[in-house]
Amino acid sequence: MTIQFNDETFRDDYSFYNSERAIKRFPFPFHEDSYMYSVNMEQHRGGPVDSVYEKRFDVDEHYVSEMKDRALVLADDPLRCQSLPHMTLAGWDLLELIMVSKSEDYPDLFELHRDGNTWRWVNKPMGIDHTFTFLDEATLPYGPMEYITRQAQGDFAVLDQRDDNLWMDAGMVTTQADWSLDFDIGMNFFEWHAPVPLAHEKGIFIRALKFLLNIQQGAPARRLNWTMTVNPLLDTSPENYHKWGIQKTTLTPENLGAKQHLRVELQTFFRLPRSNALVFPIRCYLCSFQDLMTVPKWGRRLHRVIRDLPVELATYKGFIDNRPMMLDYLSQFDDGLPTSPGIWPDLDTEPALQK
């Protein structure tokens, strides 16, 4: 299908919005009425038609505006994109993966013409038509990772694999859930996950790492993660927390439905061919509570999940103070009926709200 790209902002006047299509395909992260950390990974081999799982790299109505927001963040703080010197080859691997995937999956939007090492890349939504030499940095305006991730939604962490561990040695991070690439760069899997509560004790990171180390080329994996954000702010960075933190205190019972957003990350894992690095795209989707409530199943379930979430998780995710107000709002959409298993909206089979 052709995509109508929104003209919208993720800051200041927050004109961001989701179309009806975007709401229906929102990656609701709860497959049952409760939530706890787990090793929730599966193969990334497509999914239902038009779902965010269908393509290797989902492109949606927010694409062009998200890329403008990324450029603003980078102009303000170039340290959001860093690559240690040994990671350049992985950057080329990533450029190839994205260009090949997007041109095959969205031929009406992207084209890649390869003649030996002379590559022509056409990105129609962003108005780019560029010929360069593959593996020759001098022919690109930025390093290869920065070049392609300025044209791809979501954050990217590029992990070097050595000593049976993964090392965060490169990344493009402008839409993060409150963590700093500049601080975490060079850390291993256990070190950068150090601040996460409960999951270390449950052995989740040991099992997750084992899974990741064995990911093979051509067999990517995926998982969902989530948090909460007041206003559709993409750049919830620790760097700028002293500026955006105050927005959390602007919620009122009246504006909560519009202002409070569920923030979901579709995280995928791809092995890269030349460098043997692993790339970890972290794609952020935002949806306001009021839009989520148009799906009766999600209304019932979100209330139950947030109500029963352990204090440690609500604190870590930064919404413990606002939880009571969120529950007052959400309880209006929970009539106590059972919900169907799985994350999909099931609009045709789930009953309408009975109150």
Add this chain to the structure above:
Amino acid sequence: MSKFTFPESIKSRPIYGTLAPRAGAAHLFIADAHGAEAILDVATPEMMAKGHIIYIPKGEQFEDKLRALNPASFYAGPTYSAAERRIQQTLAQAKMGLQLYLAGTEGLMGQAEAAAMQAGIPHTAIQTEHRGSTARRMQCVHCKGITEDVDTDPFVCSHCGLNLFVRDHYSRRLAAYQGVCIDAEDPGNVPAPKGIYE
């Protein structure tokens, strides 16, 4: 001075040990303040014959005792940054088989370890022992400025003036803990500072 036992912490935090003598082609000791005591405890005449001590006294009176160990080379300097070029060159010129002994504050050990990693010294050749002050070297996540020897939580960033909460999250590359604005959601509401381990 008795040794401080750090409470259990998160996985990005380094764990320090106790220096033990090892066989090696050369022995480099980098220490500050009470770290001198760890060197005095571990030193043997054989190690000192091939030994190089780099010491930052920070007002402590151990210099004469260290000199009396008769290391092949001895240096005392006012601050880590004053000693930094010397440390970098020593590490860069190190031969295979160098043993590195770091002792004293976390800030000193962290910076020297980062310099050693950069110079390609294998981590198996590096030992650490904490002695003396438990103050932390902190990076402000907002302005990126580093404040040395922070011993209270919260503290005021010495660069940008924000009130910062002292996190346990630690970067080996920066040799620093992370400081994050404590009153972002309630400006001006800053608890009275207390000792980090109180």
